[in-house]
Amino acid sequence: LAKTTQPISMDSYEGQEVNITCSHNNIATNDYITWYQQFPSQGPRFIIQGYKTKVTNEVASLFIPADRKSSTLSLPRVSLSDTAVYYCLVGAGTGRRALTFGSGTRLQVQP
C-alpha cells in the first residue's frame, strides 16, 4: 500500500508560488502520482497527474525526481481562490489495492 505523507497546512500570499511536497517511499513501479484540490462541501477536483520528471498544465506543475519517492505540486502565482485542501494520491487501485488518499495539505492564501 503506497502511504503518502504531506504537510498538514501551509500559508501563502497572493501572487506567490506555492510548492507542496508529498512523500511516497514505497511507490510501486506502475504507480502514477495524482493531485486533487478540494473546497469545503465539494468533491475533490483533479489537478494534475504524472509518472516521472515534470508535467505541466494550465494550472500547475508536477515535479517527480528520478527515484519517484516524492513529488512536488507547484502552483504559480496563487490567488485567494486557491485556498483549499490538496491531496496527493499514489497508485490508483492496481489489482486489489485500495485507493488511498493522504491526509491532505490545507493551503491558506492571504491577501
Add this chain to the structure above:
Amino acid sequence: KAGVTQTPRYLIKTRGQQVTLSCSPISGHRSVSWYQQTPGQGLQFLFEYFSETQRNKGNFPGRFSGRQFSNSRSEMNVSTLELGDSALYLCASRQLPSSSSYNSPLHFGNGTRLTVT
C-alpha cells in the same frame, strides 16, 4: 458532458436505520468508487466497481455495501446506522479502458452529507 451526480445531497437518519445513496457517473465511465470523508479520518476508500463487479474494497465493516448496474450507475447501502457513520459520502467515476487498467484520474461528485442522530 455532465459531471458525476450524487443523490440525495443531504440526508438525516436515525441510529439503526439503513440508507441507500445513489451515484450517476460521467457518461462512458465504467468505474465507480465510493469514499467516506470525516474530519477525523479524512478521505477513506470504501469500494470500487467496474462493469458491475466489485474490483477492490477498503477496510469497512460489512454494513457498508454497494452495487453497480448495467448502465454504470451505482448505489451504496449502509445498514444498521451508527452515529459514527455521519460523514460526507463521495462517489467518483473514471474512464478505464479495461478492468486491468488503473491510472485514469478520478472525477468526483459533490457528495451526500449523511447525518445520523
